[in-house]
Amino acid sequence: MQIVIFNLGNEKYALTTDIVHGIEKMMSITKVPTAPYYVKGLTNLRGSIITIIDLKTFLNIEHKGQEQNIIVVEIRDERVGFIVDGVDEVVEISDDMIEKVDDNTGFVKGAVNFDKYIVTLLEGEALINR
Amino acid sequence: MDMSQYLDMFLEESAENLQYLNDGILALEKNPEEKETINSIFRAAHTLKGMAGSMGFSDIAELTHKMENVLDKFRKDELNVTSDVVSVLFKCLDALENMVNAIQEGSDEKFDTKEIIEMLENIQSGKPVDAKKVSEEKNVSGYDLNDYDKEIIKQAQEKNYNVYKIDTTLYKDCVLKSSRAFLVYKTLEENGELIKTIPSTEDLEQENFDRSFTIMLITEKNSDEIKNIVMNISEIEKVEVTELNIEATAEAAPAAEIKTQTVPVENANVNVNGNGNINSNNSNVKTDKEEDKTNRKAHQSIRVDLERLDKFMNLVGELVMHRTRLEQISTDLKMTELHETLEQVGRITSDLQDLVMKVRMLPIERVFNRFPRTVRDLSKELNKEIELIIEGEDTELDRTVIDEIGEPIMHLIRNSADHGIEPVEERVKKGKNPKGIIKLMAYQEGNKAVIRVEDDGKGLDIEKIKNKAKKLGIEVEGMSEADIKNLIFMQGFSTSDKITDVSGRGVGMDVVKTKISSLGGTVDVISEAGKGTAFVIRLPLTLSIIQALLVKIGGETFAISLGFIEKVLTMDVEDIKKTNKKDVIIYRDNIIPIVKLSNKLNIEDENTKQKYIVIVKVGEKTAGLLVDSLLGQQEIVIKPMGRTLQNLKEYVGATILGDGLVTLILNIAAFV
Numbered sequence: 001m002q003i004v005i006f007n008l009g010n011e012k013y014a015l016t017t018d019i020v021h022g023i024e025k026m027m028s029i030t031k032v033p034t035a036p037y038y039v040k041g042l043t044n045l046r047g048s049i050i051t052i053i054d055l056k057t058f059l060n061i062e063h064k065g066q067e068q069n070i071i072v073v074e075i076r077d078e079r080v081g082f083i084v085d086g087v088d089e090v091v092e093i094s095d096d097m098i099e100k101v102d103d104n105t106g107f108v109k110g111a112v113n114f115d116k117y118i119v120t121l122l123e124g125e126a127l128i129n130r
Numbered sequence: 131m132d133m134s135q136y137l138d139m140f141l142e143e144s145a146e147n148l149q150y151l152n153d154g155i156l157a158l159e160k161n162p163e164e165k166e167t168i169n170s171i172f173r174a175a176h177t178l179k180g181m182a183g184s185m186g187f188s189d190i191a192e193l194t195h196k197m198e199n200v201l202d203k204f205r206k207d208e209l210n211v212t213s214d215v216v217s218v219l220f221k222c223l224d225a226l227e228n229m230v231n232a233i234q235e236g237s238d239e240k241f242d243t244k245e246i247i248e249m250l251e252n253i254q255s256g257k258p259v260d261a262k263k264v265s266e267e268k269n270v271s272g273y274d275l276n277d278y279d280k281e282i283i284k285q286a287q288e289k290n291y292n293v294y295k296i297d298t299t300l301y302k303d304c305v306l307k308s309s310r311a312f313l314v315y316k317t318l319e320e321n322g323e324l325i326k327t328i329p330s331t332e333d334l335e336q337e338n339f340d341r342s343f344t345i346m347l348i349t350e351k352n353s354d355e356i357k358n359i360v361m362n363i364s365e366i367e368k369v370e371v372t373e374l375n376i377e378a379t380a381e382a383a384p385a386a387e388i389k390t391q392t393v394p395v396e397n398a399n400v401n402v403n404g405n406g407n408i409n410s411n412n413s414n415v416k417t418d419k420e421e422d423k424t425n426r427k428a429h430q431s432i433r434v435d436l437e438r439l440d441k442f443m444n445l446v447g448e449l450v451m452h453r454t455r456l457e458q459i460s461t462d463l464k465m466t467e468l469h470e471t472l473e474q475v476g477r478i479t480s481d482l483q484d485l486v487m488k489v490r491m492l493p494i495e496r497v498f499n500r501f502p503r504t505v506r507d508l509s510k511e512l513n514k515e516i517e518l519i520i521e522g523e524d525t526e527l528d529r530t531v532i533d534e535i536g537e538p539i540m541h542l543i544r545n546s547a548d549h550g551i552e553p554v555e556e557r558v559k560k561g562k563n564p565k566g567i568i569k570l571m572a573y574q575e576g577n578k579a580v581i582r583v584e585d586d587g588k589g590l591d592i593e594k595i596k597n598k599a600k601k602l603g604i605e606v607e608g609m610s611e612a613d614i615k616n617l618i619f620m621q622g623f624s625t626s627d628k629i630t631d632v633s634g635r636g637v638g639m640d641v642v643k644t645k646i647s648s649l650g651g652t653v654d655v656i657s658e659a660g661k662g663t664a665f666v667i668r669l670p671l672t673l674s675i676i677q678a679l680l681v682k683i684g685g686e687t688f689a690i691s692l693g694f695i696e697k698v699l700t701m702d703v704e705d706i707k708k709t710n711k712k713d714v715i716i717y718r719d720n721i722i723p724i725v726k727l728s729n730k731l732n733i734e735d736e737n738t739k740q741k742y743i744v745i746v747k748v749g750e751k752t753a754g755l756l757v758d759s760l761l762g763q764q765e766i767v768i769k770p771m772g773r774t775l776q777n778l779k780e781y782v783g784a785t786i787l788g789d790g791l792v793t794l795i796l797n798i799a800a801f802v
Contacts, residue, residue, distance in 0.1 A: 030792040031686060033731035034780050042771065042784050042792040047448060049784050049792055051772040078773050128774065 002092050003112070005119055006071065006084040009061045012119045013084075014112065019124040021074040023087050026067060040083060045072065048079070055082040058127065059107065073124050080128055137233075139433060140185050143177075144230045148223060150174040152503050155219050158204075159506075162211035172201045178226075179278055184324075184331075190229050193243050195278045196250040197222050203254060218249045220503075279325050279346075283374060286323075286348040292373065293325075294349065294356060299342040299368040308337045313363050315345065321359060322349030341367075346374060436529065439490055446479070446486050447674055447767040451786050453479050454764065458788030483675055487528070491671075494572045494581070495523040497536045501543055501570060508547040515565040516551055518543075525572035527579050531649050531669055535581070538642040538653075542583040542665045543568060545639075550587030550663050560660070562586070578693060579671055584664040590615050590657040598623060608710070612750060615655050619643040650782065652749035652799060668749060674768050678795065680761035680787075681744065684733040689766055689785060689795045690755070694746040698760065701743045706756075715754055717745060724754045725801045731780065746798050753802040764788075768795060 002017040029041040029052050038058040042049050052070065056063055065085035072081045098110035098121060109121040154171030161167065175198045182190035197219065203209035225246055232239045283293050296318065300310050311334040318324060325346040329339050349356060353371040360369045453476060460468045498520050505518040527535070551557075551566030558564050569584040592614060599606045599617055606614055617623060619639045646653045651669035670676070670693055678689040679698070699717075706713050706724055713724035724743065728735035736758045743754040766785040770776065782797045 028791060030784075030794065032775060032778070032781075032794060033686070033733055034778055035775055039774060042775075042794075044786045044790050044792050047451065047786065049769045049771065049786065051774045053774070080772060080774065 001095065002090055003119075003121060004071065004090045005088040006069065007065060007086050007088065008056050008059065008084060009064045011061070012088070012117055013055075014119045014121045015071065015073065015082075015124050016109075016121070017090060019073045019075055021072040021079060024070040024072060024081070026070060026083075043070075043081065045079070045081070050079045050081050052081040052083060053127070055084055055127075059105075073128075075125050075128050078128065082127070136185065138435075140181055141230060141234050142433065143181060144190075144226075147174045147178040147181075148227050148230065149499055151178070151223055152220075153499060155216055155223070156502050156506060158211055159213065159216045162204075165205075168201065168204050172198065172205060175201055180282070180323075183278060187229070187233065189241065189243060190226060191278060193222060193226060193229075193247060195281070196247050196254070199254050200250050209253065215253055218246070218253060220507075222246050222250065282323075282325055282348065283346075291322075291348050291350060292352065294347050294353060295372045295374050296345045296347060296356065296360065297342060297368075297370040297372075298345070298360060298366060301365045301367050302341065304341070304365045307339070307341075308335050310363065310365050311335075311339070311343055314343075314360055314366070317359055317363060318345055318347050318349075318356070321351055321356065322347045439486070439529070443486050443490065443674060446483050447769075449479050450483060450675060450765060451767050454788040455786075455790060487671075487675075490529045491526040492529055492532045493524045493526050494532065494535075494579075496532055497539065498523045498570060498572070500536070501539070504540065504543060505547065505568060508544065512547060513553070514547065514551050515554055516547055517565055517567050519567060519569045520571075521569070522572040525574055525579055527669065527671065531579075534645060534649055535667075535669070538645045538667070539570070539581065539583060541639075541642050543570070546583060546585035546587065546663065546665075550585035550589075552588050556588075574671070575668070578668045581667040581669070582664055583667075584662060586662040589659040589661055589663055590618070590655065591659070612654075612656075615657055618655060619653065647799065654749040656750075666749070676766060676768060677763060678766045678785075679744065679763055680793070681742070681757040682759045682761060683727050683731065683757050684735040686731075686733060687761060687787075687791075687793050688727075688757075689764075689793050690744060690746070690798060691782075691795070692763065694748060694798045696745040696747050696752070699743045699745065699754070701741055701756075703739050703741055713756075715743065717752070717754065720752070722752050722754055724756055726756045727796075727801065728756070728758075730801055746802060748799050748802045751802050755798075755801065766793075766795070 003014040004017055004020055004023070005012055005014045007013075024045070027043045027045075029043050031041045032039060035041070038054055040052040040054045043052050050072065055061075067083050068086040069084050070081040071084055071087065072079055093112055097112050099113065101108060101111045101120075107123055107126050109123045112119045112121055151171055151174050154167055154174065157167050158164065158171065175194055179191050179194040179198060182188075182194060200209070200215070200219065204211060209215070225241060225243055229241050232241070286293055298311075298314055300307055304310055315324070315327065315331065315334065325348060327334060327346070328344040333339060334343060347356070351359075353373065357369050357371050360366060453472070456472055457476070460472050501520070502518055505516055508514075509516040546568050547566075551568070552560070552562075554564045557566065567586050569582070571580075571582040571584070573580055592611060595614055595617055596606050599614070602620075602623070604617065604620075606617075619642070623639065643653055646667055646669070649669055651667060653668075654666045655663060656666065657663040670691075677692040679692055679695060680687055680689055682688075701715070706715055708714070709721070713726065714721045715724055716722075722745070726735075727733075738758065742757050742760055744757060745752065745754050764787070766787070768783040769785060770783050771778070771781065775781075779800045780797055781794045783795050784792050785795055787793050
């Protein structure tokens with residue numbers, strides 16, 4: 001399977017590409033007062049309105065690093081954008097490379113060890129269904 | 131091609147015909163002597179039967195046939211219209227409706243119609259069986275014609291239509307046999323009414339035949355004409371037209387009506403002229419003319435899948451959005467040429483938008499016309515005398531609203547009948563007319579459609595509501611009477627002493643309110659003890675493109691639908707008064723509450739003294755919304771927000787403005 005690796009603070013995370021609709025530069029975002037704390041707001045993605053979620057706030061990661069990209073995922077006809085600190089690359093991995101990790105949030109699919117660094121593979125669907 | 135593409139049409143037309151039958155039988159019960167009513171319901175039943183038969187729903191066709199027999203007795207004055215008979219007919223209609231619904235839902239549930247058929251047969255055989263049966267049993271030219279086919283043929287012959295058996299043979303090397311057959315089928319259909327095809331239309335379409343096929347047709351044309359018409363289609367080798375004969379019985383039937391659905395328009399003209407020339411006592415000509423008129427009307431409209439209309443509207447929405455964006459760019463660039471062109475584009479998009487809105491509009495009659503039946507049943511069930519008066523049924527609303535609004539209105543009507551209208555003795559004691567009246571009205575008010583359900587019953591008991599409120603822990607002190615009455619829309623709020631089948635389970639009114647809110651509307655109750663109760667529903671005429679006022683609150687832009695706005699005032703913050711710890715202003719001699727939107731939305735507002743108050747009216751309530759500044763009026767397209775945000779009740783959706791930025795649309799009802 002293919003995964004797209006990106007940075008959040010000092011760590012590396014990834015999503016499987018089958019749910020990724022596109023990767024965008026940062027866009028202007030309209031705040032939604034009274035929305036859940038991790039919702040950054042709404043943006044205009046080529047004529048359709050999508051919800052933008054601050055992934056660092058959502059996953060409780062310390063706010064370091066420059067927010068550079070929005071990864072737009074599409075799950076069950078719903079498009080949502082995740083703000084990340086820059087996208088690294090798209091790599092092909094095999095299923096057996098995913099190692100189980102202790103996780104009680106339900107957002108983590110597993111970890112992938114690339115020797116130089118470890119990537120946490122996120123469960124896209126769980127992120128949206130909160 | 132298969133039959134499924136005709137299914138939608140069948141379902142819709144069946145629903146229409148059933149509705150028509152419902153209305154007709156209701157009218158018949160009131161006025162049994164009205165011959166025209168009997169004839170028209172007979173025609174509707176006949177059409178239904180024919181359609182069901184041709185679609186292969188034989189159980190529906192059979193039941194309708196039995197019902198038709200009973201109606202026929204009415205027509206011939208062999209049977210009197212009594213309440214019992216009408217009740218059986220209604221039962222029959224309900225059964226038919228269930229069957230049609232089952233087809234719609236795709237379930238192959240079998241309905242036991244034996245009991246109803248038996249009842250119908252009993253009614254029918256109340257009088258001696260007429261000669262009809264005998265003629266029906268004569269076999270028609272060896273073909274397997276069922277009861278209603280024969281009946282159709284017989285009636286057609288009574289009316290001097292020709293009934294032909296048309297044997298068509300195609301060329302040996304004909305490539306697209308099914309489409310040739312379809313052409314023949316189609317052409318003949320334009321010239322009369324098809325009774326039967328051998329093999330079946332389905333087999334014809336799937337090329338399950340050799341080279342020849344047979345069609346039975348009722349037509350006004352003679353055999354040579356029909357022959358020529360068919361021979362004009364290419365790749366036809368041979369056509370044989372033979373007349374089908376059933377001995378017309380000597381039964382002196384009064385001009386039997388037959389619904390000739392497909393008499394071509396040219397014929398109608400001939401008939402009209404003929405009528406003028408002959409000017410005789412021939413009543414047939416008149417009925418023909420009437421039928422043709424409806425036919426001609428039917429030819430002028432087409433049925434369109436609602437999904438396509440939705441797509442169409444979405445596209446127009448996008449267009450409006452981009453037009454606004456272009457206008458913004460044009461203003462920035464200050465180019466006259468661009469500006470002029472854009473103005474043209476603007477006009478066209480506005481027209482387009484109006485058009486697509488109108489296309490989606492339907493008269494509310496569609497919803498209203500089922501209620502006379504409801505009220506009749508309710509009055510029987512509750513043993514009260516109730517009359518339903520309907521006004522303004524031609525008021526038009528968006529199709530989406532029409533689809534959804536029936537259920538809430540039904541609830542309000544049931545409520546009025548059950549709780550509003552008093553039992554007969556009580557009404558007499560109070561000196562009221564023993565017959566209670568429920569009034570159902572629709573009219574347009576500005577850019578809103580208003581629906582009122584009124585009754586002249588006992589009105590709401592305010593003490594009862596107060597008590598109930600206390601039980602539920604709601605503080606009613608300091609609430610206005612109107613507000614207290616509107617408590618009935620809260621969840622779990624039913625003041626009925628006993629729970630009846632009709633209403634009073636405390637799940638009704640809040641469902642009504644929720645449903646109406648989801649359509650962007652409001653519902654209020656006005657009531658006077660002893661005089662009656664009125665429920666007022668206000669709905670937006672259209673749903674997705676609205677005129678809105680853009681306002682700024684602490685640096686953020688929001689849109690407010692113009693539909694709610696009464697007036698905008700400028701105001702010094704210091705002029706806002708306080709009473710009972712609430713912010714108020716005096717507006718047109720009334721004290722109205724002020725809602726500080728910045729507080730509600732948790733935004734820091736700008737620290738300015740001069741602010742604006744947007745006076746809004748939601749249902750019967752008026753309030754002032756405090757905003758920092760105004761940005762002007764604009765047409766906006768409402769877009770839904772995603773799943774993550776859809777349960778935020780503060781917004782009805784979001785929109786994209788000319789500068790490409792997303793703006794939230796406030797749900798005013800949530801703040802007032």
